[in-house]
Amino acid sequence: MSVQTRAHVDELTVTAPAELRAGQDADVTASVIQGEGAGARTVPVGGPLSADWTGSRHVYVGKVSRARHPARYVAAFDPATGKLTALRPGTATLAVTVNGATAQARISVTAAARAGAPAA
Secondary structure (H helix, E strand, C coil): CCCCCCCCCCCEEEEEEEEECCCCEEEEEEEEECCCHHEEEEEEEECCEEECCCCCCCEEEECCCHHHCCHHHHHEEEECCEEECCCCEEEEEEEEECEEEEEEEEEEEECCCCCCCCCC
């Protein structure tokens, strides 16, 4: 048996860093906004709310340890933890869909800092 909770969605947002260095991790969050103005309610996307996370062809969705060919991905996103891992330089798009509404975030991964180089 499968159960899904489909929320009313007036707006959907996803928050992710615009840029990461290869090897860095970052948290990604999404929120459903219900209503408008001062009475609007913000609900974090996560259990029991049903959400579908997808990515461009350079994003692996799932545990990075389970990616069959991790070298071909720019980033990996684990929806269970909300953790985005930058794998190699490039750009990718991460998207979340809740009850037909979709929000996207574009991520640019830059080269890892060289040993001994000052941090940006």
